[in-house]
Amino acid sequence: MTLRSSVAALALAAMPALFAESAAAACSTARTGATCIRVIDSVPSAVPSRPSHVVEAAMSSASAASAAVGVGEVLPRGEYSLILNADYYGLPPVSDGWVYMRVGQDAYRVDWQTHEVLERVTENVAANF
Numbered sequence: 473m474t475l476r477s478s479v480a481a482l483a484l485a486a487m488p489a490l491f492a493e494s495a496a497a498a499c500s501t502a503r504t505g506a507t508c509i510r511v512i513d514s515v516p517s518a519v520p521s522r523p524s525h526v527v528e529a530a531m532s533s534a535s536a537a538s539a540a541v542g543v544g545e546v547l548p549r550g551e552y553s554l555i556l557n558a559d560y561y562g563l564p565p566v567s568d569g570w571v572y573m574r575v576g577q578d579a580y581r582v583d584w585q586t587h588e589v590l591e592r593v594t595e596n597v598a599a600n601f
Contacts, residue, residue: 540576547573547580547587555579562598 541547555572558565561579563572570590573582579601581591594601 540578541580541589543589543591545589547575547582547589549587560598561601563593563596 553574555561555563555574558572561572563579566572569584570581571584572593573580578592578594579597580589581593582589
């Protein structure tokens with residue numbers, strides 16, 4: 473084997489290591505030991521955009537805070553969820569025949585026998601509600 477062929481063989485053997493280094497340099501997590509994945513976006517306009525009036529309407533209706541039911545109303549049976557583990561949500565323990573129920577995004581204290589809404593307690597629940 474000549475010197476020239478030895479150098480060529482060494483260069484070919486070092487190529488994968490060189491390309492791996494340059495690819496790793498482009499990856500922001502290479503130093504942490506995490507594997508890098510490169511995603512190539514071949515169709516940049518594949519995600520349709522929504523008209524601005526649709527986005528504005530969705531945002532305005534979502535941010536409107538209004539009570540779904542009022543105090544004294546009777547909830548239909550079987551339509552709303554019972555809130556278990558009240559202490560997990562930062563609420564006092566259930567007692568004296570009333571329970572907590574979830575109506576939409578709100579929490580209510582409800583009489584278990586009649587299903588009459590006694591109090592809206594949404595403002596008392598923890599952030600994990």
